Amino acid sequence: MSTHKTEFLLGVLGCPVAHSRSPAMHNAALQAKGIEGFYGRFEVAAESLTEAMRGIRALGIHGVNVTVPHKETVRLLLDEVDAIATRIGAVNTIFRDKDRLVGTNTDARGLVRALERAEVAIEGARVVVLGAGGAARAAAVGLTEAGAARVQIAARRPEQAQALLQDYQSLSAIDTTPVSLLDLNSCMAHCDLLVQATSAPLQGPKEAAAFADALPLDHLPQAAVVIDLVYEPLETQVLAAARRLGLKTVDGLGMLLYQGAIAFETWFGGEGAPVEIMRAALQRV
Numbered sequence: 001m002s003t004h005k006t007e008f009l010l011g012v013l014g015c016p017v018a019h020s021r022s023p024a025m026h027n028a029a030l031q032a033k034g035i036e037g038f039y040g041r042f043e044v045a046a047e048s049l050t051e052a053m054r055g056i057r058a059l060g061i062h063g064v065n066v067t068v069p070h071k072e073t074v075r076l077l078l079d080e081v082d083a084i085a086t087r088i089g090a091v092n093t094i095f096r097d098k099d100r101l102v103g104t105n106t107d108a109r110g111l112v113r114a115l116e117r118a119e120v121a122i123e124g125a126r127v128v129v130l131g132a133g134g135a136a137r138a139a140a141v142g143l144t145e146a147g148a149a150r151v152q153i154a155a156r157r158p159e160q161a162q163a164l165l166q167d168y169q170s171l172s173a174i175d176t177t178p179v180s181l182l183d184l185n186s187c188m189a190h191c192d193l194l195v196q197a198t199s200a201p202l203q204g205p206k207e208a209a210a211f212a213d214a215l216p217l218d219h220l221p222q223a224a225v226v227i228d229l230v231y232e233p234l235e236t237q238v239l240a241a242a243r244r245l246g247l248k249t250v251d252g253l254g255m256l257l258y259q260g261a262i263a264f265e266t267w268f269g270g271e272g273a274p275v276e277i278m279r280a281a282l283q284r285v
């Protein structure tokens, strides 16, 4: 009997994962690099995570991306969680260091790289982040480490904003006073980069429109940039409104692409990821 050895097995671990674009992106990258391997979907409910992690160890899975609802809980099941994932409080990528499973987070660096590629200046920028969930945490850490002058957090639940600010009070750029989503006029007027990091655009057209309409985007300086981390739809109502005002906009696909590219480089020894092939694969999904 002939056997076919697939050298590298990888996948996305979450629930649900049927919608994930990561398999398309990473399988295209493996093929382009001539790496024999396969990136699949591991749909695992919360109660089966421990067992799934044992399986990943036993089967020698080479690399894993982690998504909702496991990004926080998986930390306890790893041999090591690196500094950036510890700071963000979430793991989105697992790699092997010999027999040890190590968790990292590529979202913050993915966002920074996406902004750099879009020629958005981060060094010295005054940033307002909308939301205080996982994506907002990654944005706050990434942009602070990339040299932002000030990062303000505006969330609808003050307790969620406070929890984030408490964790990040040692980061020099973090403004420890939370901003109300209902009172954004003055911070918009002194903002160079607005980061939309809530899931409001996913909540149906009416809710998404209400959220976008309530943002005083017209108070932003004309040179300000607006990025929406949501990538489905690619042009959210927030980006459409910003574009109508003549502001520069960046969509969420770049962050998705570069967090994937950095994960790929982590799994395959820092070798450059085939970014344009990965982008094309993402756009085809």
Ligand code: NDP
Pocket: 107, 131, 132, 133, 134, 135, 136, 155, 156, 157, 160, 181, 197, 198, 199, 200, 202, 203, 207, 211, 229, 230, 231, 252, 253, 255, 256, 257, 259
């Ligand atoms: P979380 O569920 O952790 O956080 C969502 C945040 O949005 C919370 O602060 C939530 O507040 C807030 N929110 C939701 N609806 C509204 C609303 N109508 N008005 C005001 N605030 C609202 O999600 P994540 O942070 O993980 O992800 C946020 C979005 O970012 C996702 O939709 C995802 O698509 C996108 N994302 C994109 C990535 C990329 O690579 N481009 C990477 C990661 C995320 P509350 O708790 O009060 O509901």
